[in-house]
Amino acid sequence: MKLIECPRDAMQGLPEFIPTATKINYLNALLKVGFDTLDFGSFVSPKAIPQLRDTAEVLAGLDLTASKTKLLAIVANLRGAETAVQHPEINYLGFPLSVSETFQRRNTNQSTAEALTDVAAMHELCERTGKTLVAYLSMGFGNPYGDAWSPEIVMDFTQQLAAMGVRIVALSDTIGASSAATIAPLFSALIPAFPHIEFGAHLHTTPTTWHEKVAAAYEAGCRRFDGAIGGIGGCPMAADQLTGNMATENLLNFLAEVGLESGLDLAAFARAREEAAGVFAFH
Structure with a gap:
């Protein structure tokens, strides 16, 4: 099983700026654990996510010499992707593609078609x-806006991604809306339908519902x-304040x-x- 550690998601909403040196020390500690991938930062507008305005500086301070962990950076548009690919240390670019039109506009200031x-x-x-x-299907288990959602809609989005050649799709429970009753049918339908895609689960949850979701x-x-x-971390729009990563x-x-x-170094963890x-x- 692949474990992707997401300090970027944990940090991005914090109001107090975490000093760059502190971020570097923490990420270097994570790089020693043996995670498959580290979602370490994002190349997005500093106005949108001020906490991560130092991603390039953080990247320069990471010690990758003895780590097999791959690096993933989130981007919100093509400009951010063009910046991210200039860094040879980065393996994955993650983009939040929303199943909800409303959230796509709020999150990346564009329509779903765009x-x-x-x-x-x-x-x-x-x-x-x-x-x-890595395409993250945000609001993959429903949304708070009343936008249409169904397993068929998620299947259609996945079909479009598959047609482009995208090979990793992570269903994202952006606001903690999922339950076992929605998670199981989605993965059960998608995984056999798209054998060339690696499906992931980015689940937000309360302390009491994590087990059933996993x-x-x-x-x-x-x-x-x-x-x-x-x-x-987690989404500030979640209805329950206990909902986090x-x-x-x-x-x-x-x-x-x-x-x-787990394959992890538990002492390093x-x-x-x-x-x-x-x-x-x-x-």
Whole structure:
């Protein structure tokens, strides 16, 4: 099972700017753990996400010499993608393609149709530069705006991505709207329908609902999971203030429960969690 650690998602909404040196120290601790991928930063407008305005400087400070972990950066448009691909250390570019038209406009200031055009251009750019595009289907399990949602709509978006050649699609539970009853049918339908796509789960959850969500995705065949140490971060539009990122600790507990090795250096994980407690002030 692939574990993608998402400190970018944990940091981006914090009002207090985390010093660049602190970010670098934390990310370097995470790079020693052995995660498949580190969602470390984003190349977006500093006005939109001021917390991550130092992503290029952070990247320059990362020690990648002894780490097998791949780097993923989020981009919000083609301009950001063009900036990101100039950094040879970055393996993946992630783009939030929303199933909700309203959220696409709020999140990237474009229509869904415009976003799909950008995705095609980004995919071609990634192919030319040796990167891989990860398409996140935001609001993949429903939205708070009343925009149409159904498994068929998610299937249609995936079909369009497949036609472009996109090889990694992560269903994103942007506001914690998912349940086992929606997660299982989606993955059960998508995974066999698109065998050339690697499907991931970027789930937001409350402390009491994480297990059923992970189990539903795993039992439906998903083997790529995003998490964040301490469950920090999440969408400010979530109805429940306890809704945050899937805690990496819970993913590790689930792996132990089903008898799978995580492949992580657990001593390094413990040290990274101590770093996280200082960065995010949790215990």
